[in-house]
Amino acid sequence: MPEPAELARQLADANELLKARARALDLAERRLTDARTDARGLAQANEKLNATLAAARDSLVALRAELDNLATPPSSFGHVVAVGEATADVATGGRLLRCAVSPDVPTAQVVVGTRVLLNEALLVVGTAGDTPSGETVRLAEVLPDGRLLVTGASGEELVLQAAAALDVAGLRIGVTLLADRRALLALAAVQRSEVADLTLEEVPDVRYADIGGLGAQIEQIRDAVELPFRHRELFTEFGLRPPKGVLLYGPPGCGKTMIAKAVANSAGSHFLNIKGPELLDKYVGETERQIRAIFTRAKEHATSGRPVIVFFDEMDALFRTRGSGVSSDVEATIVPQLLSEIDGVEGLANVIVIGATNREDLIDPAILRPGRLDVKIKLERPDRAGAAEILARYLTRQTPLNSGDTDPGKFRQELIDAIVDRLYARTEENRFIEVTYASGAKEVLHVADFVSGAMLVGVVDRAKKAAIKELIDGGQRGVRLEHVLGACAAEIRENEELPNTTNPDDWARVSGRKGERIVFLRTLVGSRALNQ
Numbered sequence: 001m002p003e004p005a006e007l008a009r010q011l012a013d014a015n016e017l018l019k020a021r022a023r024a025l026d027l028a029e030r031r032l033t034d035a036r037t038d039a040r041g042l043a044q045a046n047e048k049l050n051a052t053l054a055a056a057r058d059s060l061v062a063l064r065a066e067l068d069n070l071a072t073p074p075s076s077f078g079h080v081v082a083v084g085e086a087t088a089d090v091a092t093g094g095r096l097l098r099c100a101v102s103p104d105v106p107t108a109q110v111v112v113g114t115r116v117l118l119n120e121a122l123l124v125v126g127t128a129g130d131t132p133s134g135e136t137v138r139l140a141e142v143l144p145d146g147r148l149l150v151t152g153a154s155g156e157e158l159v160l161q162a163a164a165a166l167d168v169a170g171l172r173i174g175v176t177l178l179a180d181r182r183a184l185l186a187l188a189a190v191q192r193s194e195v196a197d198l199t200l201e202e203v204p205d206v207r208y209a210d211i212g213g214l215g216a217q218i219e220q221i222r223d224a225v226e227l228p229f230r231h232r233e234l235f236t237e238f239g240l241r242p243p244k245g246v247l248l249y250g251p252p253g254c255g256k257t258m259i260a261k262a263v264a265n266s267a268g269s270h271f272l273n274i275k276g277p278e279l280l281d282k283y284v285g286e287t288e289r290q291i292r293a294i295f296t297r298a299k300e301h302a303t304s305g306r307p308v309i310v311f312f313d314e315m316d317a318l319f320r321t322r323g324s325g326v327s328s329d330v331e332a333t334i335v336p337q338l339l340s341e342i343d344g345v346e347g348l349a350n351v352i353v354i355g356a357t358n359r360e361d362l363i364d365p366a367i368l369r370p371g372r373l374d375v376k377i378k379l380e381r382p383d384r385a386g387a388a389e390i391l392a393r394y395l396t397r398q399t400p401l402n403s404g405d406t407d408p409g410k411f412r413q414e415l416i417d418a419i420v421d422r423l424y425a426r427t428e429e430n431r432f433i434e435v436t437y438a439s440g441a442k443e444v445l446h447v448a449d450f451v452s453g454a455m456l457v458g459v460v461d462r463a464k465k466a467a468i469k470e471l472i473d474g475g476q477r478g479v480r481l482e483h484v485l486g487a488c489a490a491e492i493r494e495n496e497e498l499p500n501t502t503n504p505d506d507w508a509r510v511s512g513r514k515g516e517r518i519v520f521l522r523t524l525v526g527s528r529a530l531n532q
């Protein structure tokens, strides 16, 4: 048994030891906490580092992609014309190539007509959107196997394959198709407006009162067109067939269009204004289709109770005598088309055809037979009185005049008379053209022989412009005598009817001179006289 003192010492030692342990434990604990804090800090730093790294990697990838992009050789475009097992026949740059299709490209997207991208190795690597522009052709026929017989701009025929996206069953003959001619593919139908949609005018705003002179012609056309419109029952009762059409003929710029519009205005009718040359389409059959469309449109409008006037301007461009050899004889089919439309207007008293021409000698006589355009009205160039009447429509009471002390009404009349005198004088100064007839005889024609409504409007417009310029430059207000005389001289010099001397007889007929054949012309006024 140990001594108590010994025991006490041992206890004290043990106690010391315990304390030392506890201290060591404490220290260890504190270290652990420190280590934990350190670890947390490190983890955070690590996260940050990771994020920075990721960002750096991303920008590296982007840079690499950009670099790749810059270094990629250009791809070519082509149209697929046939599809095989993992291959496609592609027309590109005028060549037909059998190309492998990259597995990245969904096969469903590669069909006939697809626009594809080819890489340097001529592998199909992608699809491109449809091409929105290109050459056009017209559909002539859908062949039994679905291929398309089309005509090109110069009338040549081609057989094209239809793109898969093209709804062949829904195609109308004559439709315009967007095509890749080198690939012999029709890609899409092009929607175009019908001529009939482009040319419809609501009721035109020209009134009879706007037309100078031409009183007799206006009465003629009113009798022919308006009377039957307004008194249909009387015509039926008396057994009189209303005319279906009227031909207005005479030199250019003398009011044919104006009269037709005034008729429409007075009858409250719709007005389909068709310019002959514009309708003459280079595609076979297209003009006929347009004529059909025009009459369909006219009939639609006529059923609404309003009359419809179908006005053919420059009618001779379309309806020339068949077999005359001019313009490759398109008239051989166009004339019958018009005839059948006019004949079909039976019972549609609301549709009236008015034709205008300055070459009535060229129009196919069948069109002018009874029951068709059988009312013919000739419009002459205005005489002095007619010219004064026309001028009064443009030099109106409202036009600012510089009349000085003279009464404005009287002054206005003086200006009008001055213009008429200047244009109609058969003086040396007004010698216009010298014509040589086939017989060798010569004749000098004067400005007076060429005055038209359009020319008179030209004179007044020029005079007004001169007055405005003078006013802007600080001068006096209003049209004066010098303005109108200067305007006459300029209008004569720059007259649009000055002939082109290569085809004198044609010119003479257009200008309304239908006598002996003219073989030679010499202009005596204007800039061209100097060159003769």
Ligand code: ADP
Pocket (backbone or CB within 6 Å): 210, 211, 212, 213, 214, 251, 252, 253, 254, 255, 256, 257, 258, 259, 356, 390, 393, 452, 453, 454, 455, 457
């Ligand atoms: P076209 O006989 O060639 O159809 P227009 O009727 O189009 O001739 O006339 C051309 C322009 O000349 C008209 O817009 C109008 O300004 C003018 N004009 C021609 N004749 C007359 C007329 N008798 N009265 C008033 N203006 C006329």
